[in-house]
Amino acid sequence: MDFIKPYIQIIEERLSQLNFPDEPENLYSPIKYSLSVGGKRIRPALTLISAELFGSTIEQAVPAALGVEIFHNFTLIHDDIMDEAPLRRKQPTVSAKWGRDIAILSGDVMMIMAYQQFQHYSGDKLSLLFSLFNKTAVEVCEGQQMDMNFETQRNVTVDEYIKMITLKTSVLLAASLQMGAIVANASAQNQEAIYAFGKNLGIAFQLQDDLLDTFGSEDDFGKKIGGDILARKKTFLFLKAFENATGEEKKLLEEAYFSYKKPNPDLVKQIFKSTAADKLCREEIEFYLKKSLDSMNNINVSHPNIELLKNLSEQLIHRTV
């Protein structure tokens, strides 16, 4: 994914140039920390690539890209409070480092700072970006609430799961791309097409992430394999396996997910395979990847970034990491 590096470099540079007030020091330090700890910067890079694709300069799209990235990092800070997560990107989370209250408040300020980036726009462009950002931000929160609800909800359907990951993960990816298109004054049809590309890609990406969490290689994935199973996450793999399992297998899955017994990842993985949940998951990934690539055909401009985005999605999906 070398071609994406120049875009990411712009984002890193501009993030590092953001100005923060000095005081209150313990309100702004966590924000600087959160933005400096890293992350793939995929979303803001997509905004820049999309803006360029539709004929804008990269520069014009930078504030929107930063807004998306700051918002994404705000959601991580608040999610980490809810999950009581000690680490994020191998570094202490804001809540672990500064405590709950500062994590809440510096997260709040980050959300506002994300909005502030859009002050760089005016007129119709501001209106369009603002509405899309508001809609997307609400959806991301809804997705997070659904995800939390699933933890205690006995019956979750595959459709509900797809809806949850769509809201929690995909719509922000989709909005990142559409924002680039808005900045470039792309037509409504093109905006819709690039949004659909991002949304379906996001779903495929999250399903792939679930698959790697269970069947990936620890070295490549960078996280402990089987984490989702140990956390009893109701992923596509589990939901499909539970749907298809019968007899002893069903009982074992029930025990692993709904009893006090600690799940045995190896056993659960076996059941995921014997019920063909892994195969179905791969098919589902290909289904959304295809939908995603198909939407690209509805874009009626020609620009090298189209091929670039297609390659990117293939690579993201067929990654081992």
Place this chain on the structure above:
Amino acid sequence: MDFIKPYIQIIEERLSQLNFPDEPENLYSPIKYSLSVGGKRIRPALTLISAELFGSTIEQAVPAALGVEIFHNFTLIHDDIMDEAPLRRKQPTVSAKWGRDIAILSGDVMMIMAYQQFQHYSGDKLSLLFSLFNKTAVEVCEGQQMDMNFETQRNVTVDEYIKMITLKTSVLLAASLQMGAIVANASAQNQEAIYAFGKNLGIAFQLQDDLLDTFGSEDDFGKKIGGDILARKKTFLFLKAFENATGEEKKLLEEAYFSYKKPNPDLVKQIFKSTAADKLCREEIEFYLKKSLDSMNNINVSHPNIELLKNLSEQLIHRTV
């Protein structure tokens, strides 16, 4: 304050007409609850009064007014998590009723919903409202952080205290008024004047609130008297008393605020009086009230709402409740 009632009624009516998605139910119920539990609705009423003053219809200012009120209630939800407050307006707080995680997330959504109200505006009006709202929102969070910091900060100056209440309380009052002026296309000078009116009024109002918390009558004030002392709040009264106290009194104040001994409110009240902190606080209130009324003279339009706002501020400050 009968004249303000019709404005408040419009706000109540329009708040009750807000549409919320059905799902996730436990994300939106706390928001509906928070907005239905009441509150004085002073801020949004000020937006309407100000818009009318500068020649706009009330209707045009309703979305901005609702935005301000929704934002204010969002801050209360997050503040109540940080304070671990069981009650607000004599009802269970969102965090007490639904728990920390839902309080964080429904608060986040409320902040976004506050922003969504501004989608009703476009062009320059949107730009101006949006920038003012962003700036104010950040300031409110900074004020909350300062307030939290004061709890463990040994040395707090009176100036720092005034800065804290300005950010935490006054700027939103000031912005509420300026937003009405923006909606009405008021001149920059008039916008500035009405903002200054609100800012100084807000400071006077908060100082009056502190005074009533210690010297008010429980029946009138509706809260337990002496709460600030028991919570060792470093209010203007304490800071002035501590500045002026010597010898035995200084020692007693130190014991009450910085030792493990529970403060004795009656004793502390006596010291507030003997050090003239109560008198100085009253003078400070009058100082800011006068500043506030003076700013009104910089408004170069004539409308009955000017007298109305002046009366309102006199009444708010010389209230016993």
